[in-house]
Amino acid sequence: HGKQVKIEDVPQEQRDIFSLTNEEVQELAKQAVQIEKHYGRPMDIEWAKDGHTGKLFIVQARPETVRSRGQVMERYTLHAQGKVVAEGRAIGHRIGAGAVKVIHDISEMNRIQPGDVLVTDMTDPDWEPIMKKAAAIVTNRGGRTCHAAIIARELGIPAVVGCGD
Structure with missing residues (x-):
């Protein structure tokens, strides 16, 4: 203890x-x-x-x-390529886009609007209300089994985890 x-x-x-x-x-x-x-x-x-x-x-x-939502096939075509600003482990097979909001602390949760891209260090269960609003999630820490990855899969939200600083 x-x-x-x-x-x-x-x-x-x-x-x-x-x-x-x-x-x-x-x-x-x-x-x-x-x-x-x-x-x-x-x-x-x-x-x-x-x-x-x-x-x-x-x-x-x-x-x-998650599986029950898999009946719809979505295809994405990349028409242009921008500068890579972060690399990590991709979660899901979708593409998310929106205004990027870097959230340092759960007390900033009111800054996230539906459709924003949530960028943060890592998440825990207290972050789920914010995560449900996000079009995509990016975290500095974590792997394929971290909280952000699990919730992103459950919600069908694309994520990139373990990007480092």
Whole structure:
């Protein structure tokens, strides 16, 4: 108790190592099939792995919402190319555009208007009302499983995470 979240640099070779074994992936897949069979529909299933024991846990299951929106095919054509101002991990397959709003703190949430592009360091659950208004999300920190990426996928909002400063 009382420990703080700490950011640590991890060497690239360690970042490229899978966190799950093939057997663990198979076990999670079996659990997912059982859960979806029980509920009779596609489910969004969250799991966790105990860092000490390595044991896998299903922590949440709710009806899947992203896949159901996948019935519409959208195509984008790039007619011109601008200067690259940030690079990171793309989330989703859509393109977002709007007025860019750099938000440093949750207290600035009133600055975001529907259709704006939210640019911030990182997000947590308190940011969801802002994220729902955004046409796109860009964060300095995070990866494909960070809060911003998960919520962007759930909302169908394009995002780029882990852009650095």
